[in-house]
Every structure is written in C-alpha cells, then in structure tokens.
C-alpha cells in the first residue's frame with residue numbers, strides 16, 4: 249500500500265496539538281477504524297490529521313478517497329491537511345507530499361459518484377456526457393411522465409409530484425420495496441402501489457432515454473457498478489484508503505457501496521456521532537454507525553470525548569438532553585472550560601415578544617464585544633424565522649440565512665443553468681422545455697414540437713435552424729439557435745460561455761422578473777465563479793450536487809466583509825459553532841415537529857436534532873419558548889392557543905438551565921378612570937358647527 253522508501257512520520261511536535269484520544273485515532277493502523285466522536289470533540293481536525301499521517305507515511309494522495317457531507321467540508325479538510333503537512337520541514341518529509349495533494353479524491357458521495365461514473369459508466373451503458381437533474385427538474389420529469397400515463401386523471405388523491413419523488417427516492421436510498429416504503433413512511437398513499445411502480449418504471453426509462461441521472465441515480469448506479477465483481481475490482485483498485493466523515497448520516501446505499509469498496513475494511517476509516525444522526529428523511533440510518541463493527545469484523549473503535557467547544561454549564565445541559573436517548577454509543581463528554589454562564593431557558597409571551605427579547609440579547613452581546621457573525625439563531629423549519637426576519641430588517645440588523653431558498657432555486661439562476669445544461673446534453677428535455685419557453689411566443693406545445701424536431705434529427709442543435717417557430721419568436725429565434733450551437737461546441741472558456749448566455753438572457757430577465765438589478769448581479773457573479781471550474785460539465789454537476797445558498801456562499805468569505813447575524817435551520821447548522829446560540833420556538837409541535845412524530849424512531853431523531861442545535865454553542869446558549877401561538881395573523885384578532893414546552897426538556901433536564909420568564913407588559917385596566925372636574929370636551933364638540 250505504500251510507496252517504498254517513503255515511510256516517514258509527521259514530527260512529534262505536530263501531534264502534540266492533539267489530545268491522547270485524538271492522536272490514537274489519527275495514527276491507528278490499517279484495520280477498519282470507527283471513530284466515535286462526541287459533539288465538539290474535534291473530529292474534523294482528527295480526520296485531517298489522519299489523512300496527513302497516512303500521506304506522511306507514504307500513502308499516495310491520489311489513492312486516498314475522502315468522503316464528506318458537503319463540498320465546503322471537503323474544501324476545509326483539504327486546507328487543513330495541507331497546512332499540517334506544510335508544517336513539517338523538508339528534512340522531516342523528504343518526499344514533499346504537499347505537491348501531490350491536488351490528486352486527493354475528496355467530495356460528497358454524490359460528487360464522487362458523478363466522477364467515478366464518468367470514468368467507469370460506459371460499461372453500465374451511461375456515457376460520460378450525462379447531465380445531472382436537480383430535485384425540481386426530477387419532479388418535473390416525473391410529473392410529465394405521470395400526465396402521459398394519465399395516472400392522476402380523475403383522482404385528486406393521487407400523490408403530488410413532490411410526494412411521488414420522495415417515495416421513489418426513499419425506495420432507492422433505503423433499498424426498500426415500494427410496498428414497504430408506502431406502509432412505513434407514506435401510509436396515506438398506500439392505495440397506489442401498482443400505479444407508482446408503473447410511474448417509476450416509466451420515469452427510469454425516460455431518464456435513460458435522455459441520458460440524465462438524478463441525485464439518487466448517482467448513488468444507485470455507483471452501487472450497481474460495485475455489484476459487478478469485475479467492474480467493482482476496477483474501482484476498488486483506485487483506492488488504498490477510504491475515509492468517511494459524518495458517517496451517522498449515510499444511508500443503506502452508501503454503506504453498501506463502502507462494503508464493496510473495502511470488503512475487509514482494511515484501509516477504511518469512518519467518523520461520526522450517532523447522537524447527531526439527523527437525516528433519516530433522506531433515508532440515512534443511524535444503524536450504519538451502530539453496526540459498523542459487525543459489518544467489518546476486527547474494527548478498532550476509537551472514542552473522542554473531550555469537548556473543546558462548550559463551557560461546562562452548556563455541556564452539562566446538552567449531556568442531560570442526550571442522556572434521555574435510549575440507543576447510543578456511551579460517551580462521557582467532558583470539558584476543561586470550567587467557568588461560564590448557565591444556559592438560559594426563556595419563556596416569552598408570544599412570537600413578537602420572542603423577536604423583541606432576542607434582538608435585545610443579540611445587541612447586548614454585540615456591545616459586550618461579540619460580533620453578529622459569532623451569534624446564530626437556530627430553528628427547526630425555515631419559516632420559523634419569518635417574523636424575526638421582518639423585525640431584523642425593520643431595525644436594520646444585517647443577517648444571512650442558511651437553509652432557506654437556495655441560490656439554485658431562484659428562477660433566473662435555473663434559467664441560465666438550463667441553457668448551459670442543454671448545450672451540454674441536448675437530450676435533456678426538461679432543460680430544453682424551460683429554455684425554449686424563455687422565447688416570446690413559445691409555450692409548452694411549441695416547445696414540445698421543437699424538442700421532437702430535435703430528437704428526430706439526432707439531437708443536433710443545428711436542426712433548430714430549420715424549425716418553423718411562431719411569428720412572435722422570429723426575432724429571437726436565430727440568435728438563440730446560434731448561441732446554442734456555439735455553446736454546444738464548448739470551445740470558449742467557461743466564463744465566456746456564461747457571458748454569452750447573460751447577453752442573450754438580459755432582456756428576458758428584464759421582461760419577466762422583479763428586481764432585475766439584483767438578479768443580474770447574481771449572474772455576473774456566476775460568470776466570475778465559473779472561472780474556478782475545470783469544465784462545464786464539472787460546474788453543472790457540482791452546482792447541482794451541492795447547491796450553494798447564495799453566490800456569496802460560492803465565492804467564499806472575501807466578499808462578505810460586513811458583520812451579519814446568522815439565521816439557520818438546525819439541519820444547515822450541522823458542523824458549525826458560534827459563541828452565542830439562540831434556539832427559538834422550543835415548543836412541542838415545533839421541536840419535535842408535529843410532522844415527524846409518527847414513530848418512536850422519529851421522535852428520537854427530533855431529539856438528536858435538538859441536541860445538534862444546542863451543541864453548536866460555545867459560551868452562551870439560550871432556548872426560547874413562546875407561550876402563545878396565534879391562529880391567524882396577529883392583527884386579525886386574538887385567536888390563540890397555548891403551547892407546551894418541548895418534551896425534550898423535562899424537569900430533570902431543564903434544571904440544568906437558568907429559567908427566565910420575560911414578563912408581559914402591564915395590562916391596561918378596563919375600569920373607567922375618574923380624575924378631576926368633568927371635561928369641557930362634550931360642550932366643545934357640541935358647539936363645533938355653530
């Protein structure tokens with residue numbers, strides 16, 4: 249596994265930055281390794297050290313596969329590995345492995361699947377030019393297949409397109425049958441197994457015709473690639489070491505892939521925290537981490553238990569929250585940060601008071617020297633921050649929200665990418681439909697004809713030169729077709745391609761959308777960002793696979809110099825940490841969400857979600873609980889109901905918090921006020937008109 253003569257060590261001084269448990273994990277041998285890392289115990293760093301350690305000992309970076317949860321995490325890990333290796337001198341690491349670091353295979357399962365399928369997919373009958381459908385494109389495709397099959401005709405209860413895709417996705421990722429998925433996760437759709445199977449079959453066939461893969465396919469095809477012994481051997485031969493971060497959030501398909509990639513587990517490292525498994529709605533299963541030692545006999549289990557993030561009172565509270573969870577690896581998380589304030593459990597009258605109180609506390613912390621960027625407000629569901637956002641805007645407090653509408657979901661960004669996708673893969677009918685309808689006078693029917701015209705002429709975009717489009721489209725059509733043909737050639741540098749699209753698209757954008765100036769700026773940024781990708785297909789695949797929240801998210805920190813508060817869903821807060829964390833809407837029905845209280849397993853996942861939220865805090869933690877929820881808009885009247893505090897804070901847990909009640913403003917008395925002499929007002933009014 250190692251190149252001979254390169255067996256070096258990282259200098260001991262570098263390992264001294266690790267504690268004993270971290271060091272044992274980073275330097276463990278080649279046996280299957282499970283690192284069970286509690287919240288805030290430095291697993292990212294430990295994994296980076298492990299990679300650096302392997303490379304220092306002679307492993308070829310090009311033969312290491314590092315699977316992370318997001319593109320950002322992969323980039324961060326790469327940076328850390330580089331900096332660790334750079335800290336060693338030439339004498340200590342004579343083979344200078346830093347120069348080879350760009351060969352490291354790193355990324356999300358989906359991104360790596362995409363890369364491997366382009367290399368090994370020929371044998372599966374998928375070429376290297378497939379395009380990747382994002383979620384909403386996949387829904388649209390499924391919807392059009394459903395209409396063609398007339399499955400929804402006359403039956404208003406037939407599942408909506410989003411539900412159909414969710415069922416399909418669950419079947420794929422959990423490797424379950426349609427019947428089981430309907431029974432366990434979608435019981436209200438259980439009357440339609442046969443229709444759904446027919447739909448999914450046609451959906452799969454359609455994707456194959458169009459040479460498109462959706463997210464789930466990237467794993468599914470990779471999984472099947474690994475089921476064929478000969479093909480699997482080819483993939484296996486690429487990697488000596490496979491390391492997986494956030495293993496608690498992998499699904500059955502992903503663990504199936506790993507088992508074929510490293511059947512005996514030699515050279516396999518996984519890191520995770522079973523207490524932070526929060527993605528079962530994407531079919532992730534906490535069983536993967538709990539059963540890893542059974543899947544890979546001879547596993548070394550290394551635990552990380554020293555928490556470096558939170559002060560003792562916060563850690564005591566979060567330990568108490570997770571102690572209520574029945575099945576887990578036992579970890580004794582401890583910290584040496586002994587001082588610090590008790591976390592607060594704050595009861596407020598209602599949502600408005602919650603915003604008032606929260607903004608007051610945030611500003612107090614700013615005055616005490618904690619910038620907005622080091623403070624985050626976390627919530628279960630994206631719309632939970634609506635009222636707060638209005639109030640923050642009113643008071644001119646800048647904020648950035650994670651987990652809301654993604655950059656790629658914005659219509660103008662989708663339009664632009666659809667043009668590039670169509671150039672990449674003219675068989676991509678969903679992109680074609682979208683793009684064609686940007687042209688005046690072209691609606692769904694004409695677009696369909698144009699797609700048929702193209703398909704009957706071998707998808708050569710030149711065929712559109714002879715397509716007879718409606719008169720309203722005459723002016724735009726020739727430049728549009730010329731642009732498509734030129735993009736298809738893929739000769740221009742990527743930023744020039746985006747510029748070409750922008751030029752064509754600017755007038756469309758002006759006509760169709762509000763806020764054109766802001767939208768145009770997004771597209772300008774996309775042009776700049778495109779310079780960072782090596783090819784058009786890489787850019788399209790990566791943006792689709794790991795959608796950024798905004799163009800700023802893509803461009804990274806330098807563009808964001810100003811201070812701003814973070815608002816985030818709990819899911820999007822995974823892996824992050826802030827000095828002050830405020831968890832809002834801690835009422836039953838919100839946490840646990842009443843959408844997710846079907847089974848005991850669902851409740852446990854919600855508990856873990858709550859735990860993830862609380863463990864993001866370093867120095868200050870506040871959990872806010874509004875007593876009243878109004879049925880409709882507040883101004884419409886006072887129809888409200890009383891909420892219950894989240895069930896995850898029973899008395900034995902909430903006693904770890906300082907309890908604060910924010911008093912309601914003094915009620916105004918209805919008793920008539922009688923002071924002084926009778927007023928002159930009545931007389932004055934009576935005399936007004938003479």
Ligand SMILES: Nc1ncnc2c1ncn2[C@@H]1O[C@H](COP(=O)(O)OP(=O)(O)OP(=O)(O)O)[C@@H](O)[C@H]1O
Pocket residue numbers: 265266267270285286287288289290291292293521524555556557822823824825863
């Ligand atoms: N050996 C160490 N000495 C000092 N600080 C450390 C050490 N290891 C980790 N840290 C710090 O602890 C904090 C938590 O580390 P990190 O974010 O890697 O934790 P994590 O295990 O990924 O947490 P989580 O799973 O909760 O997201 C970071 O601020 C990190 O710099």
